[in-house]
Amino acid sequence: MQDVTERQLLHQKLVQQAHHDTLTGLPNRLLLLDRMEQALASAARRGKKAAVICLDIDRFKQINDTYGHAMGDVCLKQVAERLKSRLRADDTVARSGGEEFTVIVGDLVSAEDATRVVEDLLSALRKPLAVEEYPIDVTASFGIAMYPDHGLEAAALWKSADAAMYRVKRSGGNDYVLVSQEISQSTTEANELELFMRRALKEGGLEIFYQPEYWADGRLCGLEALLRLQHPKFGVVHPDRFIPIAEESGLIVPVGNWVLREVCRQSVEWRRGGLNVPRIAINVSPLQFMRVDFSRQVRQAVLDTGIAPNTLEIEMTETTVMRNLDELARQMRDLADLGVHFSVDDFGTGYSSLQHLHQLPIERLKIDRSFIERIGEEFGGTRALVRAILSLAHSLGLQVVAEGVEREEQAEALVSMRCDMMQGYLFAPPRAAQDIPALIRLGHAPMSWRPIPVRTVF
Numbered sequence: 001m002q003d004v005t006e007r008q009l010l011h012q013k014l015v016q017q018a019h020h021d022t023l024t025g026l027p028n029r030l031l032l033l034d035r036m037e038q039a040l041a042s043a044a045r046r047g048k049k050a051a052v053i054c055l056d057i058d059r060f061k062q063i064n065d066t067y068g069h070a071m072g073d074v075c076l077k078q079v080a081e082r083l084k085s086r087l088r089a090d091d092t093v094a095r096s097g098g099e100e101f102t103v104i105v106g107d108l109v110s111a112e113d114a115t116r117v118v119e120d121l122l123s124a125l126r127k128p129l130a131v132e133e134y135p136i137d138v139t140a141s142f143g144i145a146m147y148p149d150h151g152l153e154a155a156a157l158w159k160s161a162d163a164a165m166y167r168v169k170r171s172g173g174n175d176y177v178l179v180s181q182e183i184s185q186s187t188t189e190a191n192e193l194e195l196f197m198r199r200a201l202k203e204g205g206l207e208i209f210y211q212p213e214y215w216a217d218g219r220l221c222g223l224e225a226l227l228r229l230q231h232p233k234f235g236v237v238h239p240d241r242f243i244p245i246a247e248e249s250g251l252i253v254p255v256g257n258w259v260l261r262e263v264c265r266q267s268v269e270w271r272r273g274g275l276n277v278p279r280i281a282i283n284v285s286p287l288q289f290m291r292v293d294f295s296r297q298v299r300q301a302v303l304d305t306g307i308a309p310n311t312l313e314i315e316m317t318e319t320t321v322m323r324n325l326d327e328l329a330r331q332m333r334d335l336a337d338l339g340v341h342f343s344v345d346d347f348g349t350g351y352s353s354l355q356h357l358h359q360l361p362i363e364r365l366k367i368d369r370s371f372i373e374r375i376g377e378e379f380g381g382t383r384a385l386v387r388a389i390l391s392l393a394h395s396l397g398l399q400v401v402a403e404g405v406e407r408e409e410q411a412e413a414l415v416s417m418r419c420d421m422m423q424g425y426l427f428a429p430p431r432a433a434q435d436i437p438a439l440i441r442l443g444h445a446p447m448s449w450r451p452i453p454v455r456t457v458f
């Protein structure tokens with residue numbers, strides 16, 4: 001008998017742990033969605049409204065940095081207490097992320113009822129927290145979504161409330177806003193991806209894949225870092241879909257910085273593990289380069305991680321090269337002095353002038369995949385074009401990489417035209433970081449590709 005009750009207690013404890021946040025004791029995301037569904041169902045039955053409220057502590061990172069994580073945790077606990085003290089017993093407050101809480105209030109008649117609750121929560125935070133005698137001021141940003149006005153589904157309401165909360169954040173925080181009708185209706189995939197990227201940046205969900213590049217004779221010469229987004233609904237999202245959204249929203253700057261740091265960190269980790277890590281290239285958006293502090297950010301990442309700067313390469317598009325040449329040249333020289341390499345991506349699709357390229361410390365051109373695709377065609381002159389790019393590049397002292405090499409004939413044609421390096425599915429697709437050490441140890445292209453010995457080419 002006793003054994004059974006003990007087991008039951010243990011079971012209850014485990015269930016409790018799985019549904020609650022250990023720090024604050026509040027329900028976690030798992031339980032939150034459940035409670036949300038219940039609140040919405042109950043509102044529907046009784047013809048009432050319910051509110052989903054997202055709130056995020058403003059500048060929490062600063063609190064953590066100033067007072068340390070332990071004190072940050074105490075702050076979170078106190079905020080949780082204060083929120084709880086102002087809510088009714090059948091309302092829910094959950095910790096839904098690092099410094100983010102979600103409140104569900106049911107049994108409402110109008111949106112004003114919800115804003116009154118939020119005003120009360122705002123005032124609960126007005127008195128400074130007392131963490132080991134330090135008075136710490138906290139404020140928070142709130143976004144409110146109403147059922148059924150702004151949506152019928154728990155997840156959709158939550159997203160809308162989250163988006164509204166970020167609008168408050170962007171305009172300085174310490175305030176609340178109600179989801180507006182037009183926003184809730186235009187919560188399109190783009191919005192969803194933007195939100196998700198913000199979250200991924202904070203909580204993980206971004207991942208880097210690496211694709212090898214090989215010399216014409218098959219030796220490994222480098223890796224290209226390619227970003228991936230792991231989305232619970234869309235699965236693995238490719239950068240062609242989310243980079244434009246990140247550029248439009250300005251998120252590309254923190255995302256790009258994350259990529260830079262993660263690549264440096266990974267490279268150093270591999271090196272410490274005894275691997276002979278080749279250079280790794282990152283893709284940098286023109287928007288990153290337009291920031292005056294871009295080269296400083298790279299320097300800082302190099303310093304912080306201890307990566308050898310000459311194992312880092314930056315790929316930029318022709319559009320970047322054509323913009324704001326003086327500023328660009330200054331930043332590139334600064335980094336080139338450090339040892340960082342540069343290459344021009346998607347070469348042939350833009351309108352960069354060779355004169356410009358020649359003034360910049362660029363070492364490589366990457367011929368765009370579209371040329372490689374058509375290289376096997378008898379007519380149309382693609383082959384001649386590729387040959388011309390190669391000879392021009394070589395006469396300027398630049399190396400050439402062919403991207404998107406998928407078939408053996410393409411590789412053979414490229415090698416016979418003295419293309420320096422190749423990258424593409426023929427050799428290897430982009431792979432997760434865990435698969436890369438084996439590839440580095442192998443050190444040359446897999447045997448499916450038998451390179452033509454270089455001396456027979458001429």
Ligand code: C2E
Nearest residue numbers: 226227238239240243259283284285404405406424425430
């Ligand atoms: P990209 O720089 O031209 O990267 C090469 C793209 O071609 C990659 O797509 C790669 O998976 C794909 N690819 C490689 N070999 C082959 C092949 O043999 N055949 C075909 N059909 N495709 C091949 P991915 O990873 O989807 O990246 C797409 C673009 O997104 C990249 O084009 C790059 O412009 C951008 N991107 C990726 N990561 C980042 C990043 O961290 N920052 C920025 N700003 N842009 C990024």
Ligand code: CA
Nearest residue numbers: 224283315345
């Ligand atoms: Ca690239």
Ligand code: CA
Nearest residue numbers: 345346366403
């Ligand atoms: Ca490219």
